[in-house]
Amino acid sequence: MKIAAVSVLWLVGVSCIVRAQAPSAKFEMTKEEQKLLELTNAERKKKDLPPLKPSPLLFKVARAHSANMAKHGKMAHELDDKNPFQRIKEAGYKYAFAGENVAAGLDDLEVVVKGWMDSEPHRKNILATQFTEIGLGIARDKKGEPYLTQVFGKPR
Numbered sequence: 001m002k003i004a005a006v007s008v009l010w011l012v013g014v015s016c017i018v019r020a021q022a023p024s025a026k027f028e029m030t031k032e033e034q035k036l037l038e039l040t041n042a043e044r045k046k047k048d049l050p051p052l053k054p055s056p057l058l059f060k061v062a063r064a065h066s067a068n069m070a071k072h073g074k075m076a077h078e079l080d081d082k083n084p085f086q087r088i089k090e091a092g093y094k095y096a097f098a099g100e101n102v103a104a105g106l107d108d109l110e111v112v113v114k115g116w117m118d119s120e121p122h123r124k125n126i127l128a129t130q131f132t133e134i135g136l137g138i139a140r141d142k143k144g145e146p147y148l149t150q151v152f153g154k155p156r
Contacts, residue, residue: 027056032109033136039113040134040150043126050132054155056137057093062149065102066137069147075104084151094156097130103151112148130154 018109026033029037041051065087068079077084077100084100101122116122131152139147 017103027054027059028053029059030138032138033059036109036113036136036138036148039109040126041114043117045056047127049127049129052131052134052152055093055133055135057086057091058133058151058153059137060135061087061091061093062135062137062151063118063139064137065100065151066139066149068141068148069104069149070141070145073141074146075102075147077102085113088151088153093153095153096156097128097152098130098153099125099128099152101125101152103148105145107146116150125150125152128152 037052037054044051065079065084069075072079082090085098088095088098101116103115106112106115113126116126132154133152135149135151135153137149137151141147
């Protein structure tokens with residue numbers, strides 16, 4: 001499994017533009033996203049941490065990033081000259097804290113989460129007390145290889 005380095009950033013007093021969004025269809029998670037959320041929150045529960053709540057806006061960011069990684073065939077935090085924090089802000093999510101985990105190449109979500117938990121920076125994101133919300137995205141490239149993104153946040 002490939003796992004990229006994570007980014008964690010704490011911002012206070014940063015202004016950003018919020019884009020008005022048209023009403024959209026009801027937010028729903030895929031079965032894979034639901035399982036990834038359950039596995040992530042199970043790790044938090046082991047440490048007596050509250051579960052991360054799904055944020056439709058962070059899901060939009062994570063799904064788009066996974067799709068973009070699949071399109072480029074490249075696992076990375078920065079694509080198209082944008083980092084996770086730029087993508088989160090551009091989506092209109094005003095955050096006090098934000099972070100991202102990415103992975104590629106494995107279909108077994110339990111193995112993916114174990115890999116993240118075995119990596120100190122990824123584990124720190126999953127177990128960070130600052131984060132209250134999460135977005136998830138899983139996309140496949142033309143060969144069927146999965147690209148996964150976890151976007152963590154705490155709104156301001």
